[in-house]
Amino acid sequence: MTTVLRSASAILAIAFAVTAGPTAHGAVDQVFVTNSNDSGPGSFREAILQANADPQIARVLFDGRVTSIRLITPVQFVGGQDLAIDGNSATLDGSALASASAAFIATGGGDLAISSLTVRDTPGEGIAVEVPAGATGTLSVSLFKVDIIANAGHGVLINDQEDPSTTDGAQPDARGSAASIEVTVVNSRFIHNGYSVSDRDGL
Numbered sequence: 524m525t526t527v528l529r530s531a532s533a534i535l536a537i538a539f540a541v542t543a544g545p546t547a548h549g550a551v552d553q554v555f556v557t558n559s560n561d562s563g564p565g566s567f568r569e570a571i572l573q574a575n576a577d578p579q580i581a582r583v584l585f586d587g588r589v590t591s592i593r594l595i596t597p598v599q600f601v602g603g604q605d606l607a608i609d610g611n612s613a614t615l616d617g618s619a620l621a622s623a624s625a626a627f628i629a630t631g632g633g634d635l636a637i638s639s640l641t642v643r644d645t646p647g648e649g650i651a652v653e654v655p656a657g658a659t660g661t662l663s664v665s666l667f668k669v670d671i672i673a674n675a676g677h678g679v680l681i682n683d684q685e686d687p688s689t690t691d692g693a694q695p696d697a698r699g700s701a702a703s704i705e706v707t708v709v710n711s712r713f714i715h716n717g718y719s720v721s722d723r724d725g726l
Contacts, residue, residue: 610640
């Protein structure tokens with residue numbers, strides 16, 4: 524595994540692409556978050572469920588009237604496509620989650636770009652990206668204007684080990700994927716994360 528921290532100009536280009544409309548490949552299907560409910564039509568969870576079921580969905584856009592979503596269970600994205608999430612200054616509140624739960628988990632192996640979103644008060648990771656064992660090429664995780672605040676585990680965990688409790692490569696089932704990972708962070712804050720156990724970090 525190779526990890527690369529990308530330049531500010533690269534993430535700005537990605538972030539603007541999130542909200543700029545059609546890409547060079549044509550129109551991008553998108554779904555909207557229109558309320559602060561934990562589940563059901565118009566919720567963030569429902570938007571991710573739709574993206575899980577339809578690989579053509581590449582964007583999740585929050586309505587500007589959505590302020591804070593109190594999650595009851597983690598929201599998990601399992602689709603293999605690239606996904607951009609524009610939070611429009613909304614907050615994912617993880618204070619009601621069960622012990623050690625993350626607010627948002629991505630496991631499909633596509634690029635992930637998150638902008639204008641706060642994730643706070645989870646009992647586990649704020650955002651967890653699990654790299655599939657069979658992943659190849661380069662996986663990009665981009666954060667633009669993202670605030671990661673007071674999460675008990677890692678604020679953002681990008682995990683390229685099949686077993687996160689072991690050292691990468693220490694044993695056959697603990698080796699990471701063949702993918703490289705690019706991480707880009709611009710205008711984002713990591714505040715008071717990782718206080719539950721030693722050796723937890725903001726990113």
